Amino acid sequence: MKFKELLLLLVIIIAGIIFYHAQTGNLDLYIELGDEFFTQYDLFTFEDEQQLIPPFPKKIEIINQQGDVKVYCTDRKEVSIYTQKKIRHKIKEKAREKAKESEILINQDSEKIIISAERDRHINSRVRTDLELYIPRDFSLKISNSYGLVEVKGMKNVEIINKNGKVTASDINENLKVLTSYKPIYVENISGNCQIEGLRSQISVIKVKGETLIKNKYGSIDLFDLSQKVTINGLHCQITGKNIKGPIEAENSYEPIELSNINAAKIRADNSPIKIFGAQNKLDIKNKYNRIQLNDIYGNINIEGESLEILGENMFGESISISSSYRNIDLNHFTAETVISFSHGKITLSPSAKDIKPITVKGEYAEIDFIFPLGLEIPIQAQTKSGQIKWELSQKGVEQISNGFSIIKAFLEKDEKPIVSLFTTYSTILVRESS
Numbered sequence: 307m308k309f310k311e312l313l314l315l316l317v318i319i320i321a322g323i324i325f326y327h328a329q330t331g332n333l334d335l336y337i338e339l340g341d342e343f344f345t346q347y348d349l350f351t352f353e354d355e356q357q358l359i360p361p362f363p364k365k366i367e368i369i370n371q372q373g374d375v376k377v378y379c380t381d382r383k384e385v386s387i388y389t390q391k392k393i394r395h396k397i398k399e400k401a402r403e404k405a406k407e408s409e410i411l412i413n414q415d416s417e418k419i420i421i422s423a424e425r426d427r428h429i430n431s432r433v434r435t436d437l438e439l440y441i442p443r444d445f446s447l448k449i450s451n452s453y454g455l456v457e458v459k460g461m462k463n464v465e466i467i468n469k470n471g472k473v474t475a476s477d478i479n480e481n482l483k484v485l486t487s488y489k490p491i492y493v494e495n496i497s498g499n500c501q502i503e504g505l506r507s508q509i510s511v512i513k514v515k516g517e518t519l520i521k522n523k524y525g526s527i528d529l530f531d532l533s534q535k536v537t538i539n540g541l542h543c544q545i546t547g548k549n550i551k552g553p554i555e556a557e558n559s560y561e562p563i564e565l566s567n568i569n570a571a572k573i574r575a576d577n578s579p580i581k582i583f584g585a586q587n588k589l590d591i592k593n594k595y596n597r598i599q600l601n602d603i604y605g606n607i608n609i610e611g612e613s614l615e616i617l618g619e620n621m622f623g624e625s626i627s628i629s630s631s632y633r634n635i636d637l638n639h640f641t642a643e644t645v646i647s648f649s650h651g652k653i654t655l656s657p658s659a660k661d662i663k664p665i666t667v668k669g670e671y672a673e674i675d676f677i678f679p680l681g682l683e684i685p686i687q688a689q690t691k692s693g694q695i696k697w698e699l700s701q702k703g704v705e706q707i708s709n710g711f712s713i714i715k716a717f718l719e720k721d722e723k724p725i726v727s728l729f730t731t732y733s734t735i736l737v738r739e740s741s
Contacts, residue, residue, distance in 0.1 A: 347394040356410065358385040358419065365418035365446045372453040373423070373435040379443035379460025379477075386440040387421065393433055410437075443479070463498075481516065499534075517552070553587070570605060588623075597633075607642070648672045656740065662725065669730035676728055680740045683717045687724040691731040698738040 360383050368375055373392075380386075389410055411422045423435040436454070441447065446463040449456055456468045462479035472489040475482055481498040484491055487505040499516035502509055506524045517534045520527055522543050529536065529547035538545060538556040545558055550568045559576040570587035573580060577595045587605035591598060594611050600618040607626045609616060615633040618626075621640040628635065629647045636654045637644070643663040646653060649670040657665065659679035667674055678684070678699055686703075688695050695714050697703055703716035714737075718724060728735050 347396055350393045350395065352391045352393070354389040354391075354410070356387045356389075356412075358387070358412070360384065362414060363416060363418050364444065365448075366441060367418055367420045367448045368437065368439070368450070369420065369422040370435055370437060370449075370451045370454070371423065372433065373437065373451075374455040374457070374471075375436075375449055375451050376438045376455070376457045377447060377449070377459070377461065378438075378440055380440040381443070382440070383442060385419070385442070388438040389423070390436040390438075391434070392436070659740075665726045665728075667728045667730070669728075669733070671732050672730045673733045674728050674730055674735045676726070676735070676737050677740045678737060684726055685717045685719075685722055685724040686726040686728075686737070687713065687715045687718070688728045688735045688737055689713045690729070690733065690735050693730060693733045693735070696734060696736045696738075698736065700739065 362385075366385070368377070387410065413420045413422070421439070423437060434454070441461065443460050443462070445461060447458065447461045448465040449458070449467065451468045451471060453469070454471045456466050456471060456473045458464055458466065458475045458478070460477050463481050464475060464478050465483045466473055466475065467485045468489075469487050470489065471486065472491070473484050473486055474492040475484065476494040478496045479498070481500070482493065482496050483501045484493070485503045486507060488507065490508040490510070491502055491504060492510045493500060493502065493514070494512040496514045496516065499518070500511060500514045501519045502511070502521070504522040504525060507522055508526045509520060509522055510528045511518060511520070511532065512530045515533045518529070518532055518536045520537070521539045524542045526544045527538060527540050527546070529550060531549045532552065534552040536547070536550055536552060536554045538554070538558070540556065540558050542560055543558060544561040545556060545563045547554065547565045548567055550565070553569055554565065554571040556563060556571065557574045558578050560578060562579045562581070563573060563575065564581045565571060566583040568582070568585050570589065571582065571585065572590045573593070575593040578593060579596045580591065580593060581599045582589060582601070582603070584602045585605055589600070589603060589605060589607045591609045592611055593614060595613045597615040597617070598609060600607065601620055603618070603621045604623055606623040607618075607621060609628045609630065611630050613632040614630040616628060616630060616635045618637045619639055621637070621642055623642045626637070626640065626642040626644040628645075631649045632651050634652045634654070635646065635648060638656045639658050641658045641661045641663060644665045646667045648667070649672055652673040652675065653667060653669065654675040654677070655665065655667070656677040657679060659682060662679065662682070662684060678686070683701070690712050692710050693712070695712050697714055699716065701716055703714040706713040715724065
């Protein structure tokens with residue numbers, strides 16, 4: 307017999323032995339499969355109820371492997387534990403034996419109570435333990451689970467570790483900490499700080515009074531009505547936020563960021579479309595290869611990046627600083643002192659007719675379209691090298707041409723510096739009146 311044929315025969319024999327013992331229920335082999343895989347097995351359910359009577363410490367730790375863990379606060383003094391064990395097996399008595407093997411263990415010391423449904427042997431995908439607990443509201447809580455839903459309502463200082471299951475937590479007094487991997491996380495009404503770490507999670511956070519820290523990858527992050535500082539490390543995560551009173555620090559790449567009615571933001575992104583509608587304080591943004599859209603900004607603006615299309619309207623802070631290239635910039639109705647460094651694209655500027663502050667544009671291979679506020683006489687100077695100036699104001703400017711430079715000045719008295727200074731190379735400057 308050839309070696310390959312012998313190897314194939316051994317594989318078939320081993321597979322047959324494993325399949326036989328799995329079918330007879332004598333093999334605890336965990337493979338995460340859906341219930342539909344065990345259609346040949348019957349489902350047996352065994353229920354139990356326990357109560358813990360005080361006195362006991364104010365901290366509880368719950369440990370489970372596979373199943374749902376639900377915890378609700380209560381005004382009663384005792385701790386109530388409801389257990390539902392679901393066993394898939396062909397034989398009811400063997401299912402009952404497995405249910406006994408997974409009995410709840412309760413240990414207590416001076417610091418905490420440990421309620422454990424964890425088994426010594428490797429987790430079995432045909433054994434599921436669902437826990438429902440009612441615990442006095444002033445207890446601190448830690449939950450460790452592996453496969454299943456974790457739901458907590460009430461309690462204080464809650465820590466949840468759920469490797470592969472959905473997490474919901476609401477009405478938490480003081481702090482909340484959540485660690486999971488692949489399933490959604492929903493958090494609402496946290497009176498203290500909130501810390502969440504996921505991997506491929508959909509994260510929703512609503513009404514947090516303390517600081518919020520979120521780490522996630524390849525999912526989404528939705529934030530609403532947060533009161534303090536928000537820090538987000540969201541690689542490849544779509545981020546949306548609304549009604550955020552504290553400053554935001556966010557890192558992201560390739561996915562959209564959309565914020566509205568915020569305080570301030572510091573954003574570090576790579577190829578992320580960014581929209582910010584309504585900000586009261588400073589925006590500090592670094593990004594590449596995408597679009598930034600701003601509206602109703604009352605703080606200072608600093609933008610740095612490459613190949614950024616920048617659209618801004620209604621900007622009333624003290625300063626605007628932009629450094630970019632290759633894509634267009636269009637700013638409309640702004641009063642801030644503005645400095646723009648730009649190359650290889652087009653800049654369109656239409657400042658407000660009221661309270662105009664100095665505007666400086668330094669361009670290379672950049673077309674500049676400046677829309678002059680109607681009825682104002684603002685000192686202005688336009689200068690291009692190896693390009694041309696199109697002057698369409700009713701007030702004619704003073705033109706100078708020398709060594710490849712074209713310069714037009716207007717509304718300047720002797721030795722007065724311009725409020726608006728436009729410079730570019732190898733391209734056109736258009737100065738025109740607003741309609």
